[in-house]
């Protein structure tokens with residue numbers, strides 16, 4: 598996905614073969630490489646993007662190293678009781694609370710991403726998503742503060758490609774993390790999940806044990 602987006606930045610939309618005369622595959626290949634290299638380093642935008650990529654890779658690698666060298670593994674938190682969240686309630690789970698739990702909303706669904714703390718915890722490369730709705734940021738591939746709205750974001754201005762991208766991210770989160778509940782729209786009432794979870798212990802009950 599990153600490769601696709603980065604190469605779109607790098608190669609632009611022009612057709613490179615437009616003015617070419619017939620050449621050997623080797624010549625065409627090396628001209629293409631030269632062109633990519635000159636576009637990568639010749640434009641301030643691409644240089645900036647390369648810088649951001651380098652920074653993120655550095656953050657991901659360094660967070661991985663610090664996790665590897667930690668001798669004592671953090672105890673896993675008990676699963677959160679299934680529940681819906683308002684934006685304000687979601688904000689409490691930014692990884693800075695006493696238990697360090699991190700929740701993130703993607704496409705209206707709230708996921709417990711605490712096990713991905715090296716990404717989303719304080720100081721992590723995607724730490725700004727913690728306790729927020731990350732949908733717009735993921736859809737627009739942006740790590741800027743403006744991609745995280747303070748009010749409920751209905752995403753209605755996003756195009757179909759961006760919405761498709763959110764759905765892909767949602768599936769990725771669904772596979773990797775625990776779904777906790779819905780992100781509530783303003784005025785929307787939370788669902789009562791007590792019927793569906795009769796036999797499941799609440800978080801408090803588990804803590805007491």
Ligand code: HEM
Pocket residue numbers: 599646649650651653654657713716723734735737738739740773
């Ligand atoms: C352009 C430079 C970027 C590079 C080189 C990069 C690199 C990576 C790499 C290597 C991983 C996988 C780490 C692992 O599994 O160990 C990753 C995961 C991820 N990246 Fe990026 N990234 C970039 C930009 C972005 C941007 C702009 C966003 C969001 C707006 C983003 C969001 C994510 C998310 C959500 C994950 C998944 C973490 C998880 O598994 O929970 N990345 N990135």
